[in-house]
Structure formats: C-alpha cells, structure tokens
Amino acid sequence: MDILFQQLFNALTIGSVYSLVALGLTLVYGILHIPNFAHGALYMVGGYITLLFMESMGLHYWLAILISIIVVGLLGVVMERLVFHPLRNAPPIHDKIAAIGVLLFLEALVQLVWGAEYRRMLSPYDIVVDFLGLTVTAQRLLIIGTAILAMILLHLFLKKTITGSAIIAMSQNREGAFLVGINANKVAVITFFISGALAAFASSIASPINLVFPGMGHLVILKAFVIIIIGGMGSIPGAIIGGYILGFSESLSATFISNDYKDLIAFLLLVAILTIKPKGLFVKGARS
Amino acid sequence: GNTSTEPANQSEGNTEETTSNTEEKPAGEVVNIGYSGPLSGPAAYYGENTLSGLSMAVDEINNNGGFEVDGKNYSLNLVSLDDKYLPNETGANAKRLVQEDKTPIIFVPHSGGIFATQVFNLQEKFIIGAYSSEPKITEQGNPLTLRIPPKYSSYIEPFSKYQMERFGKKIAMLPTASQYGKDWAALLEPGWKDLGGEVVYKGSIDFSKDTDFFTIVTNALKEKPDVLFVGGPSEPTALVIKQARELGFKGGFLIMDQAKLDEIEAVLGGPDLVEGSVGVLPLIHSKNDGNAKFIEDYAAAQGKNPGSEAGYHYMAMYLFVEAMKAAGSVDDPDAIMAKVEEGLNNLPADKRIYEITEIEENGGLTTELRMGVVEDGKIVDKSVQ
C-alpha cells in the first residue's frame, strides 16, 4: 500500500510538469492553430537560462526563474513574429515544418553555448521531508504546489481579466474577436509569451529533480502532444487533466506492468484513445 | 578556418583540421589521423571527451617536433568528422577520410560505427581505433581493429565481493539503458549470483528519456536491496544515487566504470551520499608516473579532470605512433597493426596512462584493474593485483 501512495505522489509530481508544458502547447494551438513542435526547445532553453543565472550570476533560484520566464517568453514572441506570423496564411503543413526548423536551431544553439553535457541544477529546497508518511523532497512538494498555483493563476487570468477573455475569444471566433476591437497580433504575441513562460517555469521547477541537457525537451514535448490530443487540442482543462492522466498512467504502469515499457504504454494509450475517438476525449462540439 | 592556437580550444573539435602550430614545425610529411564520432546531438559530450584525448596527444607530438619513421620526420594532423552516432554516417565519414585524407587509422568511439566500418576497412585498408567494450567488435575477427578500452568483466568479481561483504547479498540493478549498461548488467547478474548473492530487481534507466527517476528508484527500493547497481554518465548517475538516498536507501552502490567517483562526488557536493560506493578508481586518485603529467596537462587545458575516454584515446594515439615507428611505415595498416605489441613496449613511461597488461589475440587491450571505494568519506584505492 505504501508503495502505491509513494507512486501516486511521484505521479502527481511528474503530472504537474506535464500539465504545465501541455498547457503552453494547447494555448498556442487553440488560438493560432499551430502545433508548435519547437515548444520542447523552449522548455529546454528555459532550464538553461535559469541555470545560467543561478550559476554564473549567482542569482537566487526564484530570481533566476523569473528571468528565465521573461527571456523564454520573449523568445516565444520572437518566434511568433519571425516565423509563425509570416506563415499565418500558409497551409498547415508549413507551420509544422518551420517549427521543426526552429527546434533544430535552438538545440544547436544551446549546444554551442553550453555544451552537450548533462548539468545539474541545485535548488535551495534540497531537503527530504516526511509528508503524510511518505518520503518526499521539498522540491517535489514545490513542483506540485507551484504548478497548481500557476494553473490557477492562468485560469484566473483567462477568466477574470479582459485580456484573458480576449485570448479565449480569439480561440472561439477569430473574426468575432476582430469585430470587438481585439488586436490579433497582440493576442498572438501574448499567447506565445505565456506559452514560453509556462515552458520555462515548468523546466525550471523540474530541473532540480532531473538534469539539464540539450535533449531534455524531446520526450517532454512528445508527451505533451499526447496529452493535448487526449485532452482535446486547444482545451485548457483537457491539457491539465491529460497531464495528470499521463503522469499517473506512467507511474502506475512502471510499478505494476513494466518500467521498460512505460513510455510505450503512454503512447499506446494515445493510440487507443484516438482509435476510438479520432478527435480526442474532451473535444467539444464544432469550433468555428 | 580555425583559431585553435590556445590549447583550450583544441578539444572542441569544431573544425575539420584540428592541427595547430603548423607554421612552427620543421618541414616534414603529415600523417592524417581520422576520427568519426558523435559531435552533435545527444551523445556529443561523449564524443567531445573522446576527441579531446586524441587532439591533446596530436598537439603534443607536433609541438615536440613530430616523430621519425624510417628516417623521415612526420607530424600528425587530426581530421575529425561528426557522425551523429549514426552508423551510416560513420561509414560515409570513414570512406571520406580514407579517400580524401588517406588516413591509416580512424578512431571510432561507438560500436554501431565500428560495425559499419568493419564492413569495408580491410578492403579500403585502414585500422579502426575502436573505443567500445562491446565484445562482438573483436569477435568478428577483423585483423585491422584495435579495441582500446579494457574488458570490464574483471571488475565484476572484486566489486561484487566488496559490496557483498560490506552491505549484504541483495542487489537491485538500475544501470543506464545504454548498451554498455546492459552488457554490464548481463555480466554482473551471474557474477553476483555465483558469489551467493541474489538479484532482487532488474531495471534500467534511460537518462535521455525518463523525466523523473523517482518512480523506478522507488520500485527498486521496494525490494529492500542491500546494494544498488548504478551507472552511466556521472551526472545522472549521481542523481540516481541522490534520489535513492532521499528515498531512504542506506546500502551501498556498485557503480559501473563509465561513471567516475570523483565526478559523482563533485555533483553531489561531497562524499556523504556516495559513502559505501565501489567503482573504478578515478585517474586523479591513482596518480602515478605514467599519468601524472597527462592529468595535469589535461586539467590545465580543459579545466576539468580527464576521464577514461580522454585517457585511453590519448594513450592510444601514442601507442599508434610507436607502432608506426616500429613498423617503419606510416601508411601500411597491416604493418602498423603487426607492431602494436612492440609499440606498447616502447611507449614512454609518462604516456602509460593505464597499465596495459596484454594485447589479446583478437586485438583487444587489457588493462590492470583499478578499484576505488568510498570509506569514511574518502575515496580509497583498493586495487587488487
């Protein structure tokens, strides 16, 4: 029984990270209909920037995260302006390929600047605590806590502020949004900023329990795609729920089925879901 | 173009021609040495480490005025190409190196690439400087393949014995999911059992794919092992060790030779967590006449301690030069290969980074075992003779 609870806790940790990454991805998809393959690269860059400011500038963890969020958010904005904006009227295949180009570029750039080796990010919360009888580390509690907080803040932002409403409005009806005076470019820019910020935040809180290296975004992004498909592309609650579903199914299948095949199980889950529902689980009626 | 006049840059291997100081050298002929390894992508760090040993040796040799074979003076030129760890790219690179640079020796630091070049190295006449402990590369019976690293099988018994005595008979296996990790595990399992031990958990961790190791470590610890077998690159291995301790593991670690005790210690910020580990004695903890100079020079140039990848490649380069001298030829692979043994004997004392005990029939170097353990917060030399 103990192990079950320990594993559920582990699942919650990893699910939180997945949800954050998937949120950024789904936000961009919902509003601009771009499956941003470069999102994983943003995640990776986020980890490196935080590390850079912690190590070479000696900044505090949270300050470094803040800078990373801003830098990667801006990187997202630059990406939108330079790559996706010029392609907004191109066939959908083009966005995807351009995103791949960005991904290749960012990975090479990071390797050039920081090298290819694995790096550790040390968080100030490197202590083990006993939590409800489980062995947990402060960092893991922090991941769960801040991820949920970030999701709540995002929800409040989208629901309660008019800028947030503008973003949602744009995802529901682009022309309608123009007609009430919403500036499409601004919304696109804000969306990409938030998406990049979420990626940077996710990687910054997750890195201390893992490593920072150029390929760290690969599998995360792939899983994030699995999540947003499961959750219905563009659906925000879907991304959150999907993130936790994946976290739990991985952790439990690693425990009760096979560790070797746990990734396979995540992807098979997706294949099974799409086989039954080609548009994902939580997809709402036709979106115009 | 390249600017690799400062030593610090040389190991980067970011240019095709890694030679330096060509202008200062006495006129003489140039022998090109080939290298094809992962210089981009996930394995690039590994590739760079292997290359750093080679280029350090090449620069040293050139700076010392080259070497003399059959009365003629030669200098070396290292031509390194990136193969992204893909065998077909290694094949293409090797053909290119032979064709365009007439390289008699090509260093390849991964088994896939070695297999792909073994297909044609006899036809095209070049020696493969094979850095891989995969047994099959020598089992192929390719007479122009020299396996550089030692077989790791000799570690199994002493490591196991030590840990079994110190902590107990139950081991859980959590090495890296690479081929090397799997080969290790495959040998360790029977070895451990032969000593009367029990394997309670078998798993592997894919460092480049797993987002969190907590899950699997939890599962391994559920079986209450006394010893944990871990390994892979030092940083992630250190992380596994740390997480095992966080989850309450009190036993010992049996660490694969790929990870370096000193690096792990550095990553974990002290020896506390690694207490009770057994692994290969780090080069810096086994300084001797053979490697002291190398360790210092390397640290000065690279800003870090050399690992075995660098050490072995460095030594192998010198070994080949000695073999060329002995063979009296810089371009006849068969002749050079035939004189490797003699080259080994001629290897200068300060280039004997590792003590090579023999060259196997099938072209594999065998090295003396060096075992290090962490006892009372210190890395202790427990090498068995």
Added chain:
Amino acid sequence: MLVQVKGLTKTFGGLTAVNSVDFEIEKGKVTAIIGPNGAGKSTFFNLISGFHQPSSGSVMFDSTDITSLKAHQIAKLGIARTFQTTHLFEQSTVLDNVLIGHRLRTSSGLFDAIFRTSRLKREEKESLEKAHEVLEFVGLTNLADKHVSEISQEEMKRTAFALALATDPTIVFLDEPAAGVNPEETDGLAELIKKMVSKGITVCLIEHKMQMIMNLADKIMVLNYGQKIAEGTPEEIKKNPAVIEAYLGGEAVAQAY
C-alpha cells in the same frame, strides 16, 4: 418517383436543422427548394447526398434505400451535387477538375497505373472525352487549360456543373447555382439548367432568385426552420400566405409603409 424522402430529420446538438420532412422528386422535372437563410435547405441536400447522416427518416433513390450510404457510394448511384460556396479543386486547371469527375466510372488501379495497361489508357481516353464533352456542354471549352483561380465566379459555377455532369448523374442537386452571379449570367445558367433537363437529367435546386425559380421549377418546396411549410407549383407558392409571411415578404409590412 426518383427520390422519396420520408420523415427526414437532422439535429445538430440542440438545433433541429431539418425537421421530419417528407418530399418527392419526380424524374425529368425541375424541383426547387426555397426558404429563409438557415432554414435547412443545404442540410437537406447534405442528407440526401450522404454528407451528413440523418438523425431519423429515410431516403429512397430509384427504389434503393440510400439513407445510410456514404457520399461516394451515393455518387456512384448517379446522384451529383454542387456546393453553395462554389467548391472546386483549387490548385488545378478547369480540365483537370472535370477530368477527375469521371473517376468513379473508371476502375483502373495501381497495377494499371504502373504497367500502363490498355484498360488505363482506355479509361484515361474516356475520361478525357467525357471532360471535353461536359465542358462543351456547359460552354467552357475555351477555358479548359485555365487555372480555376483565374476564372470568374460564373465560370466557376459552370465548372462546378461540368464536374457534377462528368460523374454521369441521373439527378443533380444544385445549391444556389446562381448566387453571386449577375442577372444576365443568371439567365445563362438557367438556360444551362434547362438544357440539362432536356438531356434527361433530373434537377433539384436551391435558390433565392425568385424570378429564376419561378421560370424554371416544375415544383417548389418551401422550408422554414427545418420544416416544410409549403409545396406546390410556382403559382401556388407565390400565393401561399405562409410563404409570403416567412420568405417572400409580409404583405402586411409592405402595406404599412
């Protein structure tokens, strides 16, 4: 009766777009469907042509039940249609568009393609002949090599007709064939429709252009809120108070001015 529709209903979520409509189309005649925007006319077409699955009700064609057949199967049976917003293969020429229209009458497969069998050659020739034939029929022979992006709205409409005709249909369903076309060209299209009928093709069309409808149609059905509110000859429809109220314009309003 060529087409018999019984109790046809389609709901989208909460909205009933077509509400238990009974309707018949007679062979060789022109039947028209009118009604306000959103009345369910296009949806009605979509149901018959297999584009949407009805929520309930049945569609019989030539005494075969086609209610649950797929769009391509229905097309093979001889039912062709055009779309309200002219729908063509955008990246091709007029000829290429029409050429592919005959594909359903051909059976060459991969094998034929790779070995260029005589069957393929014959069918390619057939398709080409068919394409030229229908292009001539709609009067576009001289535009065959033009890209569809280069031709006018009315020419697109004609191309869409040609594409439908290339499938060798027994009946064609035309969704607002004259929308966005000026009056003179509208007359031309009406002539074309008459020509189709005289060739033995049954026509069913949706149109808002009353003059055209009144001249062409043998029978008119009026839909409003998914329901059939009237059916009859043009003369009957013109006088029907419910139709005037819902669609043609309330007399009461006009008089109040």
Added chain:
Amino acid sequence: MLKLTDVSVSYGGYQALEHINLSVKQGEFVVLLGANGAGKSTIFRTISGLSKPSSGSIEFNDQSISGLSADRLVSLGIVQCAEGRKLFPQMTVYENLILGGFVHRRDKGKRKKSLHEVFELFPILNDKKDDPAGSLSGGQQQMLAIGRALMASPKVILLDEPSIGLAPLIVEQVFSVIQQINKNGTTVLLAEQNANAALKIADRGYVIETGKIVLEGSSKDLFENDEVRKAYIGA
C-alpha cells in the same frame, strides 16, 4: 461622416466590388439592398478593415481610415455586427457583452452604463446572462450580436443582415430596436435583402448588384421604383 470613394475589392481573381461610391451622414439611417452575393457584406468587411480594398479610399469624419486594422476602427467608433453573428459560443452572454466593450476596457463606468442600456433594450439577455452564447436561439443570438456591438458605444453601427434566419415576428422586433438605436443618435448602415422592412425605417438606400451600385435614393423613391419592387420586393 463615412465616405467611400471609388472603392474596389477583389478576392483572388474575383472582383467583388467595383468603384463603390457611398456616403453616410451623421445620424443618418442608410440601407444597402442587394441579392445574395451582391457584395453587401464585402462593403462592410472593407469598412471594418477585415478586407483590404485594391483601390479607392475610405474616410471617416474627413480622415482617411483605409488600411487601419480592424481593432483600430472599433476604437474609432465604427462597429460592425457581422453576418453570421460571430459570437464566442462557449462564453457566457455576459462575457460576450463585456468583450463587446473591449475598446473601453479601462473605463469601468462606461462599461457598466452600456451594459445597463443593452439589458434595457434586450431584457432577455439579462435573464440569460450566465448561459453560453451558443445555447441561445437564433433570434436571441442576433440580439446578443447587436448588443455586443452596442457595448462598444459606436458612432456608426454597421448591421449586416440582422434579420437573417429570424422569424418574421422577431424581425419586426429587431427592426424596431434598430430604429430605436438610430433615434438615440447612432448612425446606422444596414444591409438587407428584406427590402420591404428595411425601406420602411431607413432614410436613404443604395441598391447593389454584382459589386456595383446601380441605384441610390431616398427610401420612398426606392420603394416606389419598379425595378426595386420587382427585384427585391417581389410583389
């Protein structure tokens, strides 16, 4: 107040508008008549900055507004209630209305006042303010669309076939609301196929056919014009 001079628009190769000249005075109620696909919506889209004219100029209060983006035009006071309503279907009625006042988002007082006015005009919207817009009936959605446009406190409101798909009764209701809006001082430009009802309440009208203005005049003149009667009134 609003003036189009020689405006032409094409979609790809298709010329949807040719040399349109049109003007609306302050406080006026002008109607555009035309069959399906005549180009009414295109005129509206062009004024609102959603389509770009290939030639010609558009002026608002004697200032050129051609080339301005859609959101700038809304903040200038040109607001369109578009064909197809373009609501945000999964957002509530209230959220839709609030977004209607997007350009005045910093002026809470104004927002409240406008909201109050809209609810007064369409009490049904107040009753349903927490329902998703997509769940409303067609007529209610049309009211919401008009209400949302009003939230921006427009100087000119462009109404594109507001009676589309509405039951005759509702049509009358909508038309009387439009009349009311106009009486309250907002300039109205209305596009309609239902000439009968539209001419009843408008001051002036234009008749569009395949992208060209073929006729213009006072409502009374147009109503009595034989051509118009034949083409758009049908009696």
Added chain:
Amino acid sequence: MMSFLNKRNTVILLVVVAILVPLLTDNPYLLHIFSTAFIWTIGVYGLNLIGGFTGQLSLAHAGFFAIGAYSVGILTVKVGLNFWLALLLGIIITTIIGLLIGIIALRTKEHFFAIYTLCVGYIIYLIIYKWEALTEGVRGLIGIPPPAPIGPITFQTPKSQYYLLLFFLVLTIFIFTRIINSLIGRTYMAIRNSEELAQTIGIETMKQKLVSFVLSTFFAGLAGGLYASFVRFIGPDISYINVTFDMLMYLLVGGIGTLSGPLVGTLLVVWISQYLQFLQDYRMLIFGPILVLLIIFYPRGIVGGVQTWLIKQRAKKSQKDLSRNLQSVVVKEEK
C-alpha cells in the same frame, strides 16, 4: 509537346550521367555518398506520395524505414534467408504494418494525423529499442550480408552496390511517375485538394488514402531494406524521429508535391551536409534557419521555385511578345 520531349531528354541524360559516374571515378567515398542519397531518395518519394500528393503529412516514415531495415536484417542474420527473399518479405511486412496503422491513423485528419503518426513513429522506435530478443535492442543488428549475387552478378563492391541502388531508384521514380501521371495520381491530388469534394464525386477517399499510405510505406520499407544491406549494420536510431525530420527536410528543400523534388532535395542536402561537415555540431544552426526561410519564401522548395520562375518568365515573354506585336500594330497604323 516540346517540353515533354525536353523533360524526357533530361531524364535520359540524368540516367546516363548516373550510370557513367562510377566509370569516371574510383572514389569510393563519392559512390558511398551517392548510394546513401539514392536510398534516402527512395524513402523520401514515399513521404512525398502520402504527404505531398495525397496531402496527409506522415511523421512515422523513419519508423517504416526501420521496419523494412530490421525485417531484412533479422531475416538474413537470424533466420538466414537469402537477401532477396528477405527484402521481399521485409517490404511485405512493412506494408502490412503500414496497412494496419493506416486504417486507424487515417481516421484522423490534418494536425491529428501528423501528431498521431509522430507518436506511431515513436512507438516503433520504442519497440525496436526495447524488444531485445528480436532486434538486439540498443546494440543493433550486425553482420547483415550484402545483397546476394544474382547469377553471375555480385554486389560486393561499392560500384556494384551503386548500380543496384541506382536501379532501384530509377525503378522507384518510374513507378512514382507512372502513378502520379495516371488517374490514380489525379485521384490523390483531388483528395489533397479537397477531400470533401472528392467524396461527392464518388471517390472513396478513405480507401484511396489508405492505398497511398500503404504505397508510401512500401517505398519506405524498400529503402530501409536496401539500407540494411548497404550499411550492413542497423541500430534503433534509424527509426528515431530525427530521421523523419531529415527526410522531411530533403523533401521540402527539393519541393513537396513535385515529381523531382525528392531527388533534387535529397542529393542536394546530402551533399551540402557533407560539405558543411567542418561545422559539425553547428550545422543545424545554419540548417534550421534555412528551413524556416525556405518555408516562408519558397514553400514548394527548389523545384517548385524553379517552376514558378519558369511560369513567370514565360508569362513575361508572352507579355513582351504581346506588347511587341501591339507596337508593330501601332507602328503600322502610324504609317
């Protein structure tokens, strides 16, 4: 008609040049690069068929390539079959798996299809990587034999392998061209253009997409099988997503949805990346932005770009002719 003849002549010329290459040079490196490029080109044609002509972007093609390669590898090394038999079976296995995946995957559309196939590709990778008993896992399969001799013809030397691969490439291009220029090809393009409209004119789009998909896995499988016997070693990396991305890059640079795009793109990129070897890890710093710029400015790649340019030139010329004619008319009138 003239242009058709020209095209045919160009093709013949290219084939003759390709045949002559090994006779003109003894450089095994050159032959090696050409040979690998030929293999990739075959795979890229597969990608072009489903992605470029049928409009369904598949991101699982490295997976199918690997299935072909591993089938041949396993059947020759572990079962000991003759290479040719293994190649045939390998292609059959690939297409059967392609069929099964296609039936499910093609139910999804657009982005969903792309991401679905991305995941399928990853699943294939994971299976190859984890199923050690069959695939030898990370170690990879070694000792794959070169193509078995056919009668007196052997395939041991780089030259003979070059010719063998050239043969398969020409065969691929031939089949591909035949398909694209037939009613089948038109059907695929119709589906790419508008699936909806294709259905209303009686095309069974699901079946057609499936055939196209299976056929594209056929080319991928063939390429994979040839790869296995050419490199004679295979590891799980060849099924990794990056390989799909590489193939996609070849296709895009050449021109997606064009007949000669895969050939032009693959040859060019393979050569360029050889020349850019000196940049090593920084190659992608250049490739990445090039890819983005290409997509923005030349969405249909080099071949597409050249085609557009030619059309423009022709248009310009005809306009010039027209104005010249007009001038002459004017001149005449003035007289």
